[in-house]
Amino acid sequence: MAEVDYHTYRKYMEDSVSNHNGSSAGDVLFTILPSICSILLTLTFITLFGKQLSFQARIVVEFCVTIVPCVLCCTVLHDKAMAISQIFLILSAANIISILAKKPKYSYNAANSIPTSNESKSGKSDKISFITNFRALVMVMTSICVLAVDFSCFPTEFMKTETYGYSLMDAGVGLFIVANALTSPEARNIQYSLSQGVPKYLKDCVPLLGLGAARFFAVEFLGYQKHVSEYGVHWNFFLTLACVRLFTGILAHNLIYKYSLLTGLWILGMHEYALSTQGLKEWVMSDEPRDNFLSANREGWVSIPGYVGLYLIGIALGRMIHTSFQYSENQLIFNIKFRGYDFHIGYTKSMSLSLKLYIVANFAFIATYYCEKYFQVSRRLANSGYCAWVLTLSTLILTFLLMIEVLLECISGCVKDKAKKKGIKQLKRDDLNVKEDCHTIKTLAIFEAVNYNGLLFFLFVNLMTGMINLSIKTRYVTDPQAVSIILTYMVVNITFVMLRYKTKKVLTNRPDLPKKIVE
Numbered sequence: 008m009a010e011v012d013y014h015t016y017r018k019y020m021e022d023s024v025s026n027h028n029g030s031s032a033g034d035v036l037f038t039i040l041p042s043i044c045s046i047l048l049t050l051t052f053i054t055l056f057g058k059q060l061s062f063q064a065r066i067v068v069e070f071c072v073t074i075v076p077c078v079l080c081c082t083v084l085h086d087k088a089m090a091i092s093q094i095f096l097i098l099s100a101a102n103i104i105s106i107l108a109k110k111p112k113y114s115y116n117a118a119n120s121i122p123t124s125n126e127s128k129s130g131k132s133d134k135i136s137f138i139t140n141f142r143a144l145v146m147v148m149t150s151i152c153v154l155a156v157d158f159s160c161f162p163t164e165f166m167k168t169e170t171y172g173y174s175l176m177d178a179g180v181g182l183f184i185v186a187n188a189l190t191s192p193e194a195r196n197i198q199y200s201l202s203q204g205v206p207k208y209l210k211d212c213v214p215l216l217g218l219g220a221a222r223f224f225a226v227e228f229l230g231y232q233k234h235v236s237e238y239g240v241h242w243n244f245f246l247t248l249a250c251v252r253l254f255t256g257i258l259a260h261n262l263i264y265k266y267s268l269l270t271g272l273w274i275l276g277m278h279e280y281a282l283s284t285q286g287l288k289e290w291v292m293s294d295e296p297r298d299n300f301l302s303a304n305r306e307g308w309v310s311i312p313g314y315v316g317l318y319l320i321g322i323a324l325g326r327m328i329h330t331s332f333q334y335s336e337n338q339l340i341f342n343i344k345f346r347g348y349d350f351h352i353g354y355t356k357s358m359s360l361s362l363k364l365y366i367v368a369n370f371a372f373i374a375t376y377y378c379e380k381y382f383q384v385s386r387r388l389a390n391s392g393y394c395a396w397v398l399t400l401s402t403l404i405l406t407f408l409l410m411i412e413v414l415l416e417c418i419s420g421c422v423k424d425k426a427k428k429k430g431i432k433q434l435k436r437d438d439l440n441v442k443e444d445c446h447t448i449k450t451l452a453i454f455e456a457v458n459y460n461g462l463l464f465f466l467f468v469n470l471m472t473g474m475i476n477l478s479i480k481t482r483y484v485t486d487p488q489a490v491s492i493i494l495t496y497m498v499v500n501i502t503f504v505m506l507r508y509k510t511k512k513v514l515t516n517r518p519d520l521p522k523k524i525v526e
Contacts, residue, residue, distance in 0.1 A: 188321025
């Protein structure tokens with residue numbers, strides 16, 4: 008009887024995540040928006056009170072202000088996302104006003120301030136902070152959704168669509184692909200010879216293939232529920248990542264990187280042509296028997312060209328960011344003086360990049376509009392409409408995160424200029440140094456830790472999700488209990504990755520990640 012009950016419950020779980028139509032592209036963006044606003048709130052709060060906080064207290068603040076709202080907006084407060092965003096913006100504005108109003112401190116021959124963990128001693132960043140925030144935000148939201156989807160508090164419109172449409176979980180897959188492309192060696196113009204490149208790409212694929220195989224056997228052995236039309240009977244996201252990495256690595260090498268945009272667009276065009284004219288679309292969406300390895304995993308096989316094209320376009324986007332972005336002083340156009348503050352209205356390469364990203368987002372939005380009109384948007388097919396939508400969402404999020412960074416740099420510059428001018432005027436000393444009470448940070452410690460061990464974090468998240476689902480019947484849990492479980496699960500995930508980060512252990516050796524941790 009217990010076994011019958013178990014199989015009945017498994018069927019109920021599989022039915023609960025199937026046959027959904029999603030929501031709208033705007034709803035997905037508005038659901039992510041509070042998490043972006045929470046980053047601004049957290050960064051301004053730590054800038055204002057950071058020197059009074061210990062490292063452990065800072066982690067608690069970051070978790071409470073960033074992770075907790077993200078959990079709530081993905082579950083019980085999903086319909087209050089815009090109101091939460093507005094509250095976060097108001098609180099951020101209050102923090103900014105407090106930073107500007109804070110009285111500077113003076114000293115003679117003061118030592119230079121210690122740089123934050125995302126800056127070198129020369130004051131220049133050793134990595135691009137807003138990309139770190141983007142990658143970590145994608146992984147954090149993905150980790151929340153993969154467990155929350157099993158509870159009744161997770162809105163059905165956020166679940167993966169069965170055929171066509173937009174949803175939060177549909178976006179997660181594509182955003183993960185773009186996040187990986189942005190920091191790939193090809194995006195950073197790191198070139199390998201053919202003899203170096205092929206072994207490296209194969210080496211990168213081995214862990215993903217191993218994880219994909221391990222996940223399949225674990226699901227079969229434990230009798231864990233699975234959504235067959237998501238990727239197929241045997242297929243899963245790890246296998247998709249492995250295939251994408253292998254194919255894009257070889258293509259990017261042979262096409263000498265700079266043609267990755269055109270190659271990606273060409274692949275998406277040919278993929279859409281095959282879907283529309285060769286019967287692939289109808290085959291994937293049909294109820295035909297899954298009686299061999301090809302037909303059993305038709306979603307996985309057919310979606311690979313779409314993800315490959317999206318990854319190549321992500322490489323081109325990453326190249327644009329890495330070649331355009333630069334921490335630089337304002338090239339002054341004019342000043343606005345207000346109550347002792349000099350607000351510099353100028354131009355920097357960071358501002359130029361934010362404009363470029365916004366333009367790309369507009370072009371991608373237009374492409375999404377026409378693709379939806381003629382081909383529709385399908386995560387299951389990874390067609391051109393889906394890839395255009397993911398690119399729109401990615402560039403909008405990147406634009407918002409870069410604007411946050413530019414805003415923080417402008418605030419820091421205004422405070423420093425005012426402090427120096429006021430100090431020299433009062434004390435008449437040219438050798439005066441101002442203590443940097445307004446030394447802004449550009450990324451969160453939690454985000455740095457997640458980004459530092461992304462693959463390990465994602466693996467641990469999947470293990471925790473499986474353990475929770477095998478321990479309790481998640482669909483029968485009340486909403487307050489579900490939220491408590493998800494929050495506890497995120498505490499464990501973040502604690503694990505923070506410990507790994509503190510001990511400087513990394514799963515994969517990646518040249519773009521920092522080798523030194525500075526608190």
